[in-house]
Structure formats: C-alpha cells, structure tokens
Amino acid sequence: MQATTHGEHLVKLTRLRAVNAYLVREEDGFTLVDTMIARSGKDILAAAQQHGAEIKRIMLTHAHSDHVGSVDELAQSIPGVEVLISTRDARFIRGDKSLDPAERQGKARGGYPKLKTAPTRTFEPGERIGSLEVIAAPGHTPGQVAFLDTRDHTLIAGDAYTTIGGVHTSAKGPLQFPFAAIATWHKPTALQTARELRGLNPSRLAVGHGPVVENPGDAMEAATLKAS
Numbered sequence: 001m002q003a004t005t006h007g008e009h010l011v012k013l014t015r016l017r018a019v020n021a022y023l024v025r026e027e028d029g030f031t032l033v034d035t036m037i038a039r040s041g042k043d044i045l046a047a048a049q050q051h052g053a054e055i056k057r058i059m060l061t062h063a064h065s066d067h068v069g070s071v072d073e074l075a076q077s078i079p080g081v082e083v084l085i086s087t088r089d090a091r092f093i094r095g096d097k098s099l100d101p102a103e104r105q106g107k108a109r110g111g112y113p114k115l116k117t118a119p120t121r122t123f124e125p126g127e128r129i130g131s132l133e134v135i136a137a138p139g140h141t142p143g144q145v146a147f148l149d150t151r152d153h154t155l156i157a158g159d160a161y162t163t164i165g166g167v168h169t170s171a172k173g174p175l176q177f178p179f180a181a182i183a184t185w186h187k188p189t190a191l192q193t194a195r196e197l198r199g200l201n202p203s204r205l206a207v208g209h210g211p212v213v214e215n216p217g218d219a220m221e222a223a224t225l226k227a228s
C-alpha cells in the first residue's frame with residue numbers, strides 16, 4: 001500500500017494503484033474515509049500507526065464494495081471505533097438494495113456487499129463530523145456523500161469524480177477499471193452532483209480512484225462540460 005500526504009490533514013492510502021482511502025487528521029486521532037476492498041484492514045492500520053495516530057472513526061462515502069470492503073475487518077480490530085454512513089446508503093450495507101418510489105428508477109449497479117457491521121450511526125448531508133462537512137453527492141449511488149474539510153477546503157468526493165487519466169465525472173468517465181462510470185446508478189443525477197461539487201470551489205480534490213488534484217476548479221469544470 002502506498003501512502004502520500006497532501007496538505008496538513010490528509011493522507012491518501014492507495015492499493016492496486018487505483019483504489020484509495022484517506023486518513024484525515026483530527027484532534028482526537030484519524031477519521032478514515034472509506035476502507036478499500038476486502039483484506040485491506042491490516043495495511044490501513046499499519047499506515048495509521050506510521051502516521052502517528054489511531055483511527056477513531058470510519059466514514060463511508062458510499063456503499064460500493066471497493067469502499068466498504070474492509071469495514072468488518074477494521075470494526076473487529078479497532079475497539080470502540082465509530083462507523084458512519086449516510087442514512088440512505090446504510091440500507092445497502094444491511095442487504096436492502098431496493099430503490100424508493102420517489103427515486104429515479106436506475107438500476108443500482110456495482111457491488112453492494114451486505115456487511116456484518118452495523119453503523120454506529122448514520123448521517124445526513126449538512127451535518128459536520130469533526131472537521132468534515134457532509135455534502136450530498138447522489139448519482140453514483142443514491143446516498144453517496146462527499147466530505148469537505150472545513151479547515152482547508154479539501155473535498156473528498158468519493159466516486160463523484162475520478163482522476164485516473166485526468167479529471168472525469170462518474171456520469172461520463174473512462175469505461176475501465178475501476179468502473180466508476182459503469183457502476184453509476186443515475187447519470188443525470190451524477191452530473192448534477194458534479195456541478196454542485198465544482199461550485200464549492202475546493203482547494204484540493206481527493207477521490208476514490210486516481211491521484212489527488214490541487215486547485216481542481218478548471219479541471220472539474222471541463223469534466224462537467226464534457227459530460228453535459
């Protein structure tokens with residue numbers, strides 16, 4: 001696993017060159033954003049230790065298997081760790097893949113594993129947890145969220161964008177591993193989300209797949225135009 005530091009608060013962890021999770025430094029330890037694919041727990045714990053703090057909470061951007069894959073392993077190995085996910089995507093990790101009547105009836109694509117771990121609590125967009133503000137980012141999944149670090153405007157965008165081979169939205173991205181565009185539930189919603197996230201003017205874009213991008217505004221703008 002590779003670990004790189006971006007700014008004062010963010011460490012990016014990467015496996016298979018394409019699957020990311022993030023350690024966000026808070027006063028009480030790390031918030032881990034996403035958990036990669038299964039069997040990544042040991043390496044994530046080692047990375048946290050190397051960077052000098054314990055993981056206090058796990059916050060999930062969405063319920064796909066390459067983001068929640070090591071939740072069970074980590075929840076078992078970190079006593080008292082909090083596990084948080086949006087109320088909407090919490091249904092997927094309980095094994096309920098149904099869509100609400102009011103939701104666009106796209107197919108819920110991609111792998112949505114059922115987890116043994118129940119979230120310690122769920123959250124809604126607009127809440128703030130530590131330094132991270134929860135931002136609605138539906139489209140890739142019905143309940144995807146992004147996290148905006150209120151200290152430096154780093155945006156952790158889950159799979160609303162990918163940055164492999166340039167910045168793309170998951171409404172229209174490369175149709176190759178890790179399939180963020182293919183696995184997207186509802187593309188018009190994903191595009192609307194991409195526009196809204198661009199409107200936040202993040203200073204730094206950190207995504208589930210691909211490198212961290214500094215000053216990403218223009219590239220995000222171009223990606224939304226390309227997908228329009």
Ligand SMILES: [Zn+2]
Pocket residue numbers: 064066067159178180208209
């Ligand atoms: Zn993903």
